[in-house]
Amino acid sequence: MSFSADVKNELTQNISSACCYKAEAFGMLLYGRAFGITEISLMTESKEVAERYSSFIRDLTGITPTTDVTKAGNYKIYIPDRADRLKILNFFGYTGKELALRINLSNLEQTNDDCCSRAFLRGAFLVCGSITDPEKDYHIEFTVAKAKLCDDLVQIIGDMGLKCKKIIRNNSFVVYSKEAESVEDFIGSMGANNAFMEIVRTRAMKDIKNQINRRSNFEAANMSRSIEAGLKQVAVIEEILKKISLEDMTKDLSQLCTLRLENPDTSLDELGQMMTPPLSRSAISRRFKKLEKIAQELEAK
Ligand SMILES: [Zn+2]
Structure with a gap:
Protein backbone atom coordinates (compact mmCIF):
# COMPACT_ATOMS: atom_id res chain seq x y z
CA MET A 1 0.00 0.00 0.00
CA SER A 2 1.25 3.53 -0.73
CA PHE A 3 2.19 5.87 2.11
CA SER A 4 -0.76 8.07 1.15
CA ALA A 5 -3.16 5.13 1.41
CA ASP A 6 -1.65 4.23 4.80
CA VAL A 7 -2.19 7.76 6.08
CA LYS A 8 -5.80 7.78 4.87
CA ASN A 9 -6.37 4.42 6.43
CA GLU A 10 -5.02 5.70 9.72
CA LEU A 11 -7.19 8.82 9.50
CA THR A 12 -10.34 6.75 9.00
CA GLN A 13 -9.63 5.06 12.37
CA ASN A 14 -9.94 8.45 14.04
CA ILE A 15 -12.98 8.82 16.23
CA SER A 16 -14.47 12.26 15.72
CA SER A 17 -15.85 13.90 18.85
CA ALA A 18 -19.46 15.11 18.74
CA CYS A 19 -18.69 18.64 17.54
CA CYS A 20 -16.16 17.44 14.94
CA TYR A 21 -18.42 14.80 13.44
CA LYS A 22 -20.37 17.21 11.29
CA ALA A 23 -17.21 19.16 10.41
CA GLU A 24 -15.40 16.12 9.06
CA ALA A 25 -18.47 14.92 7.18
CA PHE A 26 -18.79 18.39 5.64
CA GLY A 27 -15.13 18.33 4.52
CA MET A 28 -15.64 14.97 2.82
CA LEU A 29 -18.84 16.00 1.07
CA LEU A 30 -17.74 19.47 -0.04
CA TYR A 31 -14.37 18.31 -1.42
CA GLY A 32 -15.64 15.01 -2.84
CA ARG A 33 -16.40 14.54 -6.50
CA ALA A 34 -19.62 16.54 -6.51
CA PHE A 35 -21.71 18.41 -3.96
CA GLY A 36 -24.74 20.04 -5.57
CA ILE A 37 -28.37 19.58 -6.46
CA THR A 38 -27.60 17.63 -9.67
CA GLU A 39 -25.04 15.35 -8.05
CA ILE A 40 -23.61 14.46 -4.68
CA SER A 41 -20.92 11.84 -5.11
CA LEU A 42 -17.49 10.53 -4.24
CA MET A 43 -15.02 8.35 -6.16
CA THR A 44 -12.33 6.65 -4.10
CA GLU A 45 -9.94 3.72 -4.21
CA SER A 46 -10.30 3.19 -0.49
CA LYS A 47 -12.99 0.99 0.99
CA GLU A 48 -12.48 2.62 4.40
CA VAL A 49 -12.91 6.13 2.97
CA ALA A 50 -16.02 5.00 1.06
CA GLU A 51 -17.53 3.54 4.22
CA ARG A 52 -16.74 6.61 6.27
CA TYR A 53 -18.41 8.88 3.67
CA SER A 54 -21.52 6.69 3.59
CA SER A 55 -21.86 6.38 7.33
CA PHE A 56 -21.47 10.13 7.84
CA ILE A 57 -24.34 10.78 5.45
CA ARG A 58 -26.45 8.02 6.96
CA ASP A 59 -25.84 9.05 10.58
CA LEU A 60 -26.39 12.76 10.03
CA THR A 61 -29.30 12.77 7.58
CA GLY A 62 -30.83 9.28 7.70
CA ILE A 63 -30.25 8.89 3.95
CA THR A 64 -28.43 5.76 2.77
CA PRO A 65 -26.19 6.47 -0.24
CA THR A 66 -25.79 4.01 -3.11
CA THR A 67 -22.36 2.42 -3.55
CA ASP A 68 -21.12 0.94 -6.84
CA VAL A 69 -17.78 -0.76 -7.33
CA THR A 70 -16.21 -0.04 -10.73
CA LYS A 71 -14.35 -2.61 -12.82
CA ALA A 72 -11.07 -1.07 -11.68
CA GLY A 73 -12.09 -1.67 -8.06
CA ASN A 74 -12.89 1.95 -7.21
CA TYR A 75 -15.87 2.90 -5.12
CA LYS A 76 -18.50 5.31 -6.36
CA ILE A 77 -20.87 6.55 -3.70
CA TYR A 78 -23.78 8.76 -4.71
CA ILE A 79 -27.25 9.95 -3.85
CA PRO A 80 -29.58 9.00 -6.73
CA ASP A 81 -32.66 10.85 -5.50
CA ARG A 82 -32.99 14.62 -5.97
CA ALA A 83 -35.12 15.16 -2.84
CA ASP A 84 -32.47 13.33 -0.80
CA ARG A 85 -29.74 15.51 -2.29
CA LEU A 86 -31.69 18.62 -1.36
CA LYS A 87 -32.14 17.33 2.19
CA ILE A 88 -28.37 16.80 2.51
CA LEU A 89 -27.59 20.23 1.05
CA ASN A 90 -30.07 21.84 3.46
CA PHE A 91 -28.52 19.98 6.38
CA PHE A 92 -25.20 21.72 5.67
CA GLY A 93 -26.87 25.09 5.09
CA TYR A 94 -27.06 25.10 1.27
CA THR A 95 -30.09 25.61 -0.99
CA GLY A 96 -28.78 23.88 -4.10
CA LYS A 97 -29.05 27.21 -5.98
CA GLU A 98 -25.53 28.44 -5.15
CA LEU A 99 -23.66 29.60 -8.24
CA ALA A 100 -20.23 29.13 -6.70
CA LEU A 101 -19.82 26.82 -3.73
CA ARG A 102 -18.06 28.28 -0.70
CA ILE A 103 -17.25 26.78 2.67
CA ASN A 104 -20.21 27.37 4.99
CA LEU A 105 -18.32 28.11 8.19
CA SER A 106 -21.38 27.57 10.38
CA ASN A 107 -20.68 23.83 10.03
CA LEU A 108 -17.45 24.26 12.00
CA GLU A 109 -17.70 25.13 15.67
CA GLN A 110 -15.15 27.68 16.81
CA THR A 111 -13.17 25.95 19.56
CA ASN A 112 -9.89 26.86 21.22
CA ASP A 113 -7.97 23.96 19.75
CA ASP A 114 -9.42 24.30 16.23
CA CYS A 115 -10.73 20.73 16.58
CA CYS A 116 -13.50 21.23 14.02
CA SER A 117 -11.20 22.91 11.48
CA ARG A 118 -8.79 20.01 11.87
CA ALA A 119 -11.62 17.51 11.44
CA PHE A 120 -12.81 19.40 8.35
CA LEU A 121 -9.28 19.30 6.90
CA ARG A 122 -9.11 15.57 7.63
CA GLY A 123 -12.38 15.07 5.74
CA ALA A 124 -11.10 17.09 2.77
CA PHE A 125 -7.77 15.23 2.75
CA LEU A 126 -9.53 11.85 2.75
CA VAL A 127 -11.36 12.68 -0.47
CA CYS A 128 -9.01 14.98 -2.40
CA GLY A 129 -5.62 14.77 -0.70
CA SER A 130 -2.41 12.84 -1.17
CA ILE A 131 0.98 12.67 0.48
CA THR A 132 4.34 11.46 -0.80
CA ASP A 133 6.38 8.86 1.08
CA PRO A 134 8.74 10.92 3.28
CA GLU A 135 11.61 8.60 2.31
CA LYS A 136 11.32 10.08 -1.21
CA ASP A 137 10.14 13.64 -0.70
CA TYR A 138 8.09 15.93 1.52
CA HIS A 139 4.90 16.77 -0.30
CA ILE A 140 1.26 16.97 0.68
CA GLU A 141 -1.49 18.25 -1.57
CA PHE A 142 -5.22 18.73 -2.00
CA THR A 143 -6.63 18.76 -5.53
CA VAL A 144 -9.76 20.89 -5.81
CA ALA A 145 -12.00 21.22 -8.87
CA LYS A 146 -13.33 24.72 -8.13
CA ALA A 147 -11.37 27.94 -7.72
CA LYS A 148 -13.44 29.42 -4.89
CA LEU A 149 -13.35 26.21 -2.89
CA CYS A 150 -9.60 26.17 -3.36
CA ASP A 151 -9.28 29.74 -2.06
CA ASP A 152 -11.50 28.95 0.92
CA LEU A 153 -9.36 25.92 1.76
CA VAL A 154 -6.19 28.02 1.60
CA GLN A 155 -7.87 30.50 3.96
CA ILE A 156 -8.88 27.86 6.51
CA ILE A 157 -5.42 26.26 6.39
CA GLY A 158 -3.83 29.67 6.97
CA ASP A 159 -6.18 30.42 9.87
CA MET A 160 -5.03 27.18 11.50
CA GLY A 161 -1.43 28.42 11.31
CA LEU A 162 -0.39 25.92 8.64
CA LYS A 163 1.61 26.94 5.59
CA CYS A 164 0.60 26.13 2.02
CA LYS A 165 0.82 27.36 -1.56
CA LYS A 166 -1.52 27.08 -4.53
CA ILE A 167 -1.02 26.26 -8.22
CA ILE A 168 -3.24 25.44 -11.17
CA ARG A 169 -2.52 22.05 -12.73
CA ASN A 170 -4.52 20.32 -15.49
CA ASN A 171 -7.52 22.62 -14.93
CA SER A 172 -7.54 21.76 -11.26
CA PHE A 173 -6.55 23.89 -8.31
CA VAL A 174 -3.89 22.39 -6.12
CA VAL A 175 -3.14 23.41 -2.53
CA TYR A 176 0.21 21.99 -1.49
CA SER A 177 3.16 22.16 0.83
CA LYS A 178 6.68 20.90 0.21
CA GLU A 179 8.35 21.90 3.47
CA ALA A 180 9.13 19.02 5.78
CA GLU A 181 8.00 20.84 8.88
CA SER A 182 4.69 21.96 7.49
CA VAL A 183 4.00 18.51 6.03
CA GLU A 184 4.49 17.23 9.59
CA ASP A 185 2.16 19.92 10.91
CA PHE A 186 -0.56 18.97 8.43
CA ILE A 187 -0.37 15.31 9.33
CA GLY A 188 -0.26 16.05 13.05
CA SER A 189 -3.21 18.45 12.84
CA MET A 190 -5.34 15.94 11.01
CA GLY A 191 -4.66 13.34 13.70
CA ALA A 192 -2.51 10.72 11.92
CA ASN A 193 -0.16 10.18 14.88
CA ASN A 194 1.69 7.14 13.53
CA ALA A 195 2.35 8.80 10.19
CA PHE A 196 3.46 11.93 12.04
CA MET A 197 6.03 9.93 14.03
CA GLU A 198 7.22 8.23 10.86
CA ILE A 199 7.82 11.54 9.07
CA VAL A 200 9.59 13.03 12.11
CA ARG A 201 11.83 9.96 12.37
CA THR A 202 12.61 9.82 8.65
CA ARG A 203 13.54 13.48 8.65
CA ALA A 204 15.82 13.09 11.66
CA MET A 205 17.57 10.12 10.02
CA LYS A 206 18.13 12.07 6.83
CA ASP A 207 19.64 14.92 8.85
CA ILE A 208 22.03 12.54 10.57
CA LYS A 209 23.16 11.03 7.27
CA ASN A 210 23.80 14.49 5.88
CA GLN A 211 25.79 15.48 8.95
CA ILE A 212 27.92 12.35 8.79
CA ASN A 213 28.66 12.96 5.13
CA ARG A 214 29.84 16.45 5.95
ZN1 LIG B 1 -14.76 19.93 17.09
Whole structure:
Protein backbone atom coordinates (compact mmCIF):
# COMPACT_ATOMS: atom_id res chain seq x y z
CA MET A 1 0.00 0.00 0.00
CA SER A 2 1.25 3.53 -0.73
CA PHE A 3 2.19 5.87 2.11
CA SER A 4 -0.76 8.07 1.15
CA ALA A 5 -3.16 5.13 1.41
CA ASP A 6 -1.65 4.23 4.80
CA VAL A 7 -2.19 7.76 6.08
CA LYS A 8 -5.80 7.78 4.87
CA ASN A 9 -6.37 4.42 6.43
CA GLU A 10 -5.02 5.70 9.72
CA LEU A 11 -7.19 8.82 9.50
CA THR A 12 -10.34 6.75 9.00
CA GLN A 13 -9.63 5.06 12.37
CA ASN A 14 -9.94 8.45 14.04
CA ILE A 15 -12.98 8.82 16.23
CA SER A 16 -14.47 12.26 15.72
CA SER A 17 -15.85 13.90 18.85
CA ALA A 18 -19.46 15.11 18.74
CA CYS A 19 -18.69 18.64 17.54
CA CYS A 20 -16.16 17.44 14.94
CA TYR A 21 -18.42 14.80 13.44
CA LYS A 22 -20.37 17.21 11.29
CA ALA A 23 -17.21 19.16 10.41
CA GLU A 24 -15.40 16.12 9.06
CA ALA A 25 -18.47 14.92 7.18
CA PHE A 26 -18.79 18.39 5.64
CA GLY A 27 -15.13 18.33 4.52
CA MET A 28 -15.64 14.97 2.82
CA LEU A 29 -18.84 16.00 1.07
CA LEU A 30 -17.74 19.47 -0.04
CA TYR A 31 -14.37 18.31 -1.42
CA GLY A 32 -15.64 15.01 -2.84
CA ARG A 33 -16.40 14.54 -6.50
CA ALA A 34 -19.62 16.54 -6.51
CA PHE A 35 -21.71 18.41 -3.96
CA GLY A 36 -24.74 20.04 -5.57
CA ILE A 37 -28.37 19.58 -6.46
CA THR A 38 -27.60 17.63 -9.67
CA GLU A 39 -25.04 15.35 -8.05
CA ILE A 40 -23.61 14.46 -4.68
CA SER A 41 -20.92 11.84 -5.11
CA LEU A 42 -17.49 10.53 -4.24
CA MET A 43 -15.02 8.35 -6.16
CA THR A 44 -12.33 6.65 -4.10
CA GLU A 45 -9.94 3.72 -4.21
CA SER A 46 -10.30 3.19 -0.49
CA LYS A 47 -12.99 0.99 0.99
CA GLU A 48 -12.48 2.62 4.40
CA VAL A 49 -12.91 6.13 2.97
CA ALA A 50 -16.02 5.00 1.06
CA GLU A 51 -17.53 3.54 4.22
CA ARG A 52 -16.74 6.61 6.27
CA TYR A 53 -18.41 8.88 3.67
CA SER A 54 -21.52 6.69 3.59
CA SER A 55 -21.86 6.38 7.33
CA PHE A 56 -21.47 10.13 7.84
CA ILE A 57 -24.34 10.78 5.45
CA ARG A 58 -26.45 8.02 6.96
CA ASP A 59 -25.84 9.05 10.58
CA LEU A 60 -26.39 12.76 10.03
CA THR A 61 -29.30 12.77 7.58
CA GLY A 62 -30.83 9.28 7.70
CA ILE A 63 -30.25 8.89 3.95
CA THR A 64 -28.43 5.76 2.77
CA PRO A 65 -26.19 6.47 -0.24
CA THR A 66 -25.79 4.01 -3.11
CA THR A 67 -22.36 2.42 -3.55
CA ASP A 68 -21.12 0.94 -6.84
CA VAL A 69 -17.78 -0.76 -7.33
CA THR A 70 -16.21 -0.04 -10.73
CA LYS A 71 -14.35 -2.61 -12.82
CA ALA A 72 -11.07 -1.07 -11.68
CA GLY A 73 -12.09 -1.67 -8.06
CA ASN A 74 -12.89 1.95 -7.21
CA TYR A 75 -15.87 2.90 -5.12
CA LYS A 76 -18.50 5.31 -6.36
CA ILE A 77 -20.87 6.55 -3.70
CA TYR A 78 -23.78 8.76 -4.71
CA ILE A 79 -27.25 9.95 -3.85
CA PRO A 80 -29.58 9.00 -6.73
CA ASP A 81 -32.66 10.85 -5.50
CA ARG A 82 -32.99 14.62 -5.97
CA ALA A 83 -35.12 15.16 -2.84
CA ASP A 84 -32.47 13.33 -0.80
CA ARG A 85 -29.74 15.51 -2.29
CA LEU A 86 -31.69 18.62 -1.36
CA LYS A 87 -32.14 17.33 2.19
CA ILE A 88 -28.37 16.80 2.51
CA LEU A 89 -27.59 20.23 1.05
CA ASN A 90 -30.07 21.84 3.46
CA PHE A 91 -28.52 19.98 6.38
CA PHE A 92 -25.20 21.72 5.67
CA GLY A 93 -26.87 25.09 5.09
CA TYR A 94 -27.06 25.10 1.27
CA THR A 95 -30.09 25.61 -0.99
CA GLY A 96 -28.78 23.88 -4.10
CA LYS A 97 -29.05 27.21 -5.98
CA GLU A 98 -25.53 28.44 -5.15
CA LEU A 99 -23.66 29.60 -8.24
CA ALA A 100 -20.23 29.13 -6.70
CA LEU A 101 -19.82 26.82 -3.73
CA ARG A 102 -18.06 28.28 -0.70
CA ILE A 103 -17.25 26.78 2.67
CA ASN A 104 -20.21 27.37 4.99
CA LEU A 105 -18.32 28.11 8.19
CA SER A 106 -21.38 27.57 10.38
CA ASN A 107 -20.68 23.83 10.03
CA LEU A 108 -17.45 24.26 12.00
CA GLU A 109 -17.70 25.13 15.67
CA GLN A 110 -15.15 27.68 16.81
CA THR A 111 -13.17 25.95 19.56
CA ASN A 112 -9.89 26.86 21.22
CA ASP A 113 -7.97 23.96 19.75
CA ASP A 114 -9.42 24.30 16.23
CA CYS A 115 -10.73 20.73 16.58
CA CYS A 116 -13.50 21.23 14.02
CA SER A 117 -11.20 22.91 11.48
CA ARG A 118 -8.79 20.01 11.87
CA ALA A 119 -11.62 17.51 11.44
CA PHE A 120 -12.81 19.40 8.35
CA LEU A 121 -9.28 19.30 6.90
CA ARG A 122 -9.11 15.57 7.63
CA GLY A 123 -12.38 15.07 5.74
CA ALA A 124 -11.10 17.09 2.77
CA PHE A 125 -7.77 15.23 2.75
CA LEU A 126 -9.53 11.85 2.75
CA VAL A 127 -11.36 12.68 -0.47
CA CYS A 128 -9.01 14.98 -2.40
CA GLY A 129 -5.62 14.77 -0.70
CA SER A 130 -2.41 12.84 -1.17
CA ILE A 131 0.98 12.67 0.48
CA THR A 132 4.34 11.46 -0.80
CA ASP A 133 6.38 8.86 1.08
CA PRO A 134 8.74 10.92 3.28
CA GLU A 135 11.61 8.60 2.31
CA LYS A 136 11.32 10.08 -1.21
CA ASP A 137 10.14 13.64 -0.70
CA TYR A 138 8.09 15.93 1.52
CA HIS A 139 4.90 16.77 -0.30
CA ILE A 140 1.26 16.97 0.68
CA GLU A 141 -1.49 18.25 -1.57
CA PHE A 142 -5.22 18.73 -2.00
CA THR A 143 -6.63 18.76 -5.53
CA VAL A 144 -9.76 20.89 -5.81
CA ALA A 145 -12.00 21.22 -8.87
CA LYS A 146 -13.33 24.72 -8.13
CA ALA A 147 -11.37 27.94 -7.72
CA LYS A 148 -13.44 29.42 -4.89
CA LEU A 149 -13.35 26.21 -2.89
CA CYS A 150 -9.60 26.17 -3.36
CA ASP A 151 -9.28 29.74 -2.06
CA ASP A 152 -11.50 28.95 0.92
CA LEU A 153 -9.36 25.92 1.76
CA VAL A 154 -6.19 28.02 1.60
CA GLN A 155 -7.87 30.50 3.96
CA ILE A 156 -8.88 27.86 6.51
CA ILE A 157 -5.42 26.26 6.39
CA GLY A 158 -3.83 29.67 6.97
CA ASP A 159 -6.18 30.42 9.87
CA MET A 160 -5.03 27.18 11.50
CA GLY A 161 -1.43 28.42 11.31
CA LEU A 162 -0.39 25.92 8.64
CA LYS A 163 1.61 26.94 5.59
CA CYS A 164 0.60 26.13 2.02
CA LYS A 165 0.82 27.36 -1.56
CA LYS A 166 -1.52 27.08 -4.53
CA ILE A 167 -1.02 26.26 -8.22
CA ILE A 168 -3.24 25.44 -11.17
CA ARG A 169 -2.52 22.05 -12.73
CA ASN A 170 -4.52 20.32 -15.49
CA ASN A 171 -7.52 22.62 -14.93
CA SER A 172 -7.54 21.76 -11.26
CA PHE A 173 -6.55 23.89 -8.31
CA VAL A 174 -3.89 22.39 -6.12
CA VAL A 175 -3.14 23.41 -2.53
CA TYR A 176 0.21 21.99 -1.49
CA SER A 177 3.16 22.16 0.83
CA LYS A 178 6.68 20.90 0.21
CA GLU A 179 8.35 21.90 3.47
CA ALA A 180 9.13 19.02 5.78
CA GLU A 181 8.00 20.84 8.88
CA SER A 182 4.69 21.96 7.49
CA VAL A 183 4.00 18.51 6.03
CA GLU A 184 4.49 17.23 9.59
CA ASP A 185 2.16 19.92 10.91
CA PHE A 186 -0.56 18.97 8.43
CA ILE A 187 -0.37 15.31 9.33
CA GLY A 188 -0.26 16.05 13.05
CA SER A 189 -3.21 18.45 12.84
CA MET A 190 -5.34 15.94 11.01
CA GLY A 191 -4.66 13.34 13.70
CA ALA A 192 -2.51 10.72 11.92
CA ASN A 193 -0.16 10.18 14.88
CA ASN A 194 1.69 7.14 13.53
CA ALA A 195 2.35 8.80 10.19
CA PHE A 196 3.46 11.93 12.04
CA MET A 197 6.03 9.93 14.03
CA GLU A 198 7.22 8.23 10.86
CA ILE A 199 7.82 11.54 9.07
CA VAL A 200 9.59 13.03 12.11
CA ARG A 201 11.83 9.96 12.37
CA THR A 202 12.61 9.82 8.65
CA ARG A 203 13.54 13.48 8.65
CA ALA A 204 15.82 13.09 11.66
CA MET A 205 17.57 10.12 10.02
CA LYS A 206 18.13 12.07 6.83
CA ASP A 207 19.64 14.92 8.85
CA ILE A 208 22.03 12.54 10.57
CA LYS A 209 23.16 11.03 7.27
CA ASN A 210 23.80 14.49 5.88
CA GLN A 211 25.79 15.48 8.95
CA ILE A 212 27.92 12.35 8.79
CA ASN A 213 28.66 12.96 5.13
CA ARG A 214 29.84 16.45 5.95
CA ARG A 215 32.19 15.57 8.81
CA SER A 216 35.64 14.01 8.96
CA ASN A 217 36.11 10.32 9.65
CA PHE A 218 37.39 10.92 13.17
CA GLU A 219 34.44 13.05 14.13
CA ALA A 220 32.14 10.64 12.38
CA ALA A 221 33.44 7.74 14.47
CA ASN A 222 32.78 9.65 17.69
CA MET A 223 29.46 10.78 16.46
CA SER A 224 28.41 7.35 15.35
CA ARG A 225 28.92 6.02 18.90
CA SER A 226 26.50 8.54 20.38
CA ILE A 227 24.18 8.11 17.42
CA GLU A 228 24.20 4.37 17.98
CA ALA A 229 23.15 4.91 21.58
CA GLY A 230 20.45 7.30 20.41
CA LEU A 231 19.18 4.87 17.79
CA LYS A 232 18.95 2.11 20.39
CA GLN A 233 16.80 4.39 22.50
CA VAL A 234 14.64 5.18 19.47
CA ALA A 235 14.19 1.43 18.91
CA VAL A 236 13.16 0.93 22.56
CA ILE A 237 10.64 3.78 22.30
CA GLU A 238 9.22 2.39 19.07
CA GLU A 239 8.77 -1.02 20.70
CA ILE A 240 6.89 0.60 23.56
CA LEU A 241 4.70 2.66 21.21
CA LYS A 242 3.61 -0.50 19.44
CA LYS A 243 1.91 -1.56 22.65
CA ILE A 244 0.88 1.63 24.44
CA SER A 245 0.45 5.25 23.42
CA LEU A 246 2.29 8.34 24.64
CA GLU A 247 -0.78 9.36 26.63
CA ASP A 248 -0.45 6.21 28.72
CA MET A 249 2.97 7.31 30.02
CA THR A 250 3.87 9.83 32.69
CA LYS A 251 4.29 13.34 31.31
CA ASP A 252 8.08 13.45 31.60
CA LEU A 253 8.51 10.05 29.93
CA SER A 254 6.21 10.90 27.04
CA GLN A 255 8.01 14.23 26.60
CA LEU A 256 11.36 12.45 26.58
CA CYS A 257 10.11 9.89 24.04
CA THR A 258 8.87 12.60 21.70
CA LEU A 259 12.14 14.56 22.02
CA ARG A 260 14.25 11.48 21.37
CA LEU A 261 12.21 10.49 18.30
CA GLU A 262 12.60 14.01 16.95
CA ASN A 263 16.30 14.15 17.84
CA PRO A 264 17.82 10.67 17.59
CA ASP A 265 21.39 12.04 17.49
CA THR A 266 21.22 14.55 20.33
CA SER A 267 23.39 13.95 23.41
CA LEU A 268 21.81 13.20 26.78
CA ASP A 269 22.99 16.60 28.08
CA GLU A 270 21.26 18.41 25.26
CA LEU A 271 18.10 16.31 25.62
CA GLY A 272 18.06 17.24 29.30
CA GLN A 273 18.18 20.93 28.38
CA MET A 274 15.27 20.49 25.97
CA MET A 275 12.99 19.07 28.68
CA THR A 276 10.56 21.30 30.58
CA PRO A 277 11.65 21.61 33.31
CA PRO A 278 15.28 20.86 32.30
CA LEU A 279 16.86 17.65 33.63
CA SER A 280 20.44 16.59 34.29
CA ARG A 281 22.26 14.03 32.19
CA SER A 282 21.96 11.42 34.92
CA ALA A 283 18.24 12.07 35.33
CA ILE A 284 17.79 11.54 31.59
CA SER A 285 19.88 8.40 31.74
CA ARG A 286 17.71 7.03 34.58
CA ARG A 287 14.59 7.68 32.55
CA PHE A 288 15.95 5.77 29.57
CA LYS A 289 16.71 2.85 31.93
CA LYS A 290 13.10 3.06 33.05
CA LEU A 291 11.92 3.03 29.43
CA GLU A 292 14.04 -0.07 28.77
CA LYS A 293 12.38 -1.73 31.73
CA ILE A 294 8.92 -0.78 30.46
CA ALA A 295 9.80 -2.22 27.05
CA GLN A 296 10.95 -5.48 28.65
CA GLU A 297 7.82 -5.72 30.76
CA LEU A 298 5.58 -5.09 27.75
CA GLU A 299 7.56 -7.65 25.79
CA ALA A 300 6.98 -10.25 28.52
CA LYS A 301 3.21 -9.68 28.56
ZN1 LIG B 1 -14.76 19.93 17.09
